[in-house]
Amino acid sequence: MLVSCPTCSKKVEWNESSLFRPFCCKRCQLIDLGEWSNEEKFIASNSPNSDGKNQPLPDVEDIEAILAQQQQDFFKE
Secondary structure, three states: OEEEOOOOOOEEEOOOOOOOOOOOOHHHHHHHHHHHHOOOOOOOOOOEOOOOOEOOOOOHHHHHHHHHHOOOOOOOO
């Protein structure tokens, strides 16, 4: 089966001999990794607001406040 390299779109055979699959080479693999580490690529984890922007994730203090508001038996089975 042939797939396109996500970085350069070169065709790559998807099998055990393709060490960097789905990438065509180590260079393309590292370019992609750099894009993820620079947050140029990301997976959105929240649904967008009505204006189309993602809501920020709550911080630890917000989560603790939410949990403190719950009943004592919230986590009991």
